[in-house]
Amino acid sequence: MKIFQLLPLADWLALMLFAGAWVGYAWFARVWSTRRPSLVAATNRYRRYWMLQATTRDPRVLDGVITQSLSASPSFFASTSILIIGGLFALLGTTDKAAEIVREIPFAQPTPMLVFEFKILVLVAIFVYAFFRFSWSMRQYVIVGVVVGAMPSPDDFAQGRFDREDVARRAGDLLGLAADTFNDGLRAYYFSFAAIGWFFSPAAFAIATLTVVLVLYVREFRSDVLAVLG
Numbered sequence: 001m002k003i004f005q006l007l008p009l010a011d012w013l014a015l016m017l018f019a020g021a022w023v024g025y026a027w028f029a030r031v032w033s034t035r036r037p038s039l040v041a042a043t044n045r046y047r048r049y050w051m052l053q054a055t056t057r058d059p060r061v062l063d064g065v066i067t068q069s070l071s072a073s074p075s076f077f078a079s080t081s082i083l084i085i086g087g088l089f090a091l092l093g094t095t096d097k098a099a100e101i102v103r104e105i106p107f108a109q110p111t112p113m114l115v116f117e118f119k120i121l122v123l124v125a126i127f128v129y130a131f132f133r134f135s136w137s138m139r140q141y142v143i144v145g146v147v148v149g150a151m152p153s154p155d156d157f158a159q160g161r162f163d164r165e166d167v168a169r170r171a172g173d174l175l176g177l178a179a180d181t182f183n184d185g186l187r188a189y190y191f192s193f194a195a196i197g198w199f200f201s202p203a204a205f206a207i208a209t210l211t212v213v214l215v216l217y218v219r220e221f222r223s224d225v226l227a228v229l230g
Contacts, residue, residue, distance in 0.1 A: 006112050014202035015122075018209045022191050025213050026184070029220055039220050040180065042229040047179070048172030055164045056154050063148050071141035074182050077189070078134035081127045088124045092117060119198050126192045133185035140178035147171050190216060 033041045054063045148171060157164045190212050197208035220226075 006115050007118070008202070010202040011115070011198070011205075014198065014205040014209075017206050018191070018194060018198075021209050021213050022187070025216060026187065029216075032221070036221065037226060037230075039223060039226045039229075040176075040183065042226055043179065044172070044176040046229070047175040048168060051148075051171040051175065052164070052168040054148060054171070055151060055157055055168055058153050060148055060151065064145060067141060067145045067148060070178075071138055071145075074134040074137035074141070074178075074185065077182075077185055078131055078138060081131035081134060081185075084127050085124055085131070088120055088127070092120055116199075119195075122198070123192060123195055126188050126195060130185045130188035130192075133181050133188065137178050137181040137185065140174065140181060144171065144174045144178060147174060187216065 029038065029040075032038070050063075050066075054060055057063065151167060151171070152162045156162050157167075191209070194205065194208040194212045198205035
């Protein structure tokens, strides 16, 4: 309860802006992508095309290799998140030295030690969330590999025993879910950089949060990659 007394109002407002921007942008991106082209929607379309092509191949070695390579990215970030969490907990044991380094920065605002530790715990919570999203994305890609391996042969599709469009749609949707989960983890990494600004001042925290939201919006809805994908 002491943290509620030590943390100034400006810090609480910046923290609420941070949480609101994170949750609000995730909601906005999901809703807005149904009204105008987005990077996620465009790549999901290509994922369905890919799965439709996979139904014509036998064996599907290429599709298995691609799925395995896609699962490598969330695996890397999940491992990295564990290392970062361990480093942050180690930092809690040396907060005196860390706080002293921050105080030497000219524009940094001095904060009580308890508040400094609270800010570290906020970073820990962000990377714990990122770890869970990345690990769930890994598992989803494993499920996609199983679904691709279980696809009927091209002859079965040609003879009408299975619906090619339905199988491809289900597999493509699973790929899209795995990619969306991975995107949630990456978004947590983006917002972790905004949280670092909190160690300097609430104003830096707020500016960094708004900058991250702008960067995410540009990359999701205004990027050159989206223009190429059409």
